[in-house]
Amino acid sequence: AQSVTQPDIHITVSEGASLELRCNYSYGATPYLFWYVQSPGQGLQLLLKYFSGDTLVQGIKGFEAEFKRSQSSFNLRKPSVHWSDAAEYFCAVGSFGNEKLTFGTGTRLTIIP
């Protein structure tokens, strides 16, 4: 069965600093990987996705993620965070033939001035 681990429950970053959110997945075949963001009381918005090809994926709002098969990781990065980036971030995994996404437990990002 596929699974996702987000080891950091809560991260605090200063505005303007760089950010990296960790995601590890477990799946036997080639995974499809996603990062979603959720503002309080809202639904989820897709930041970026990886299906195949270039392992460095660019997304919206200046985010990027790198797929590392050897480490079973898909970490999310941003070079300089803005106060509006404060939210909950979810990593998710799917696969060919299985449209169901399995989500991690999320990482809550707090931005301090």
Place this chain on the structure above:
Amino acid sequence: EAEVAQSPRYKITEKSQAVAFWCDPISGHATLYWYRQILGQGPELLVQFQDESVVDDSQLPKDRFSAERLKGVDSTLKIQPAELGDSAMYLCASSLARTGRAGELFFGEGSRLTVL
């Protein structure tokens, strides 16, 4: 921009009562999902539809939950009777992808259920 519509946004009910949530996916999206998100956790799939057919309802508590998508467009998720542990956000999502490829899911704003 097309959106997934959900209602109601908030619902407070007493345990043992019935509750229903409605979802209207983005036009043309064949696949519809209902996820449940307990506070502090990630979304968990309850049921997946491909057009009007159920593809996966293995995690749906069928003794009290039911879901339908009769015409392959909008969908209703019902809980009867509601229990305290059902308090959660119920998220609807839709996808253009058909069977065989995990596609981008578009989520609605969710329906927050509180059971007293």
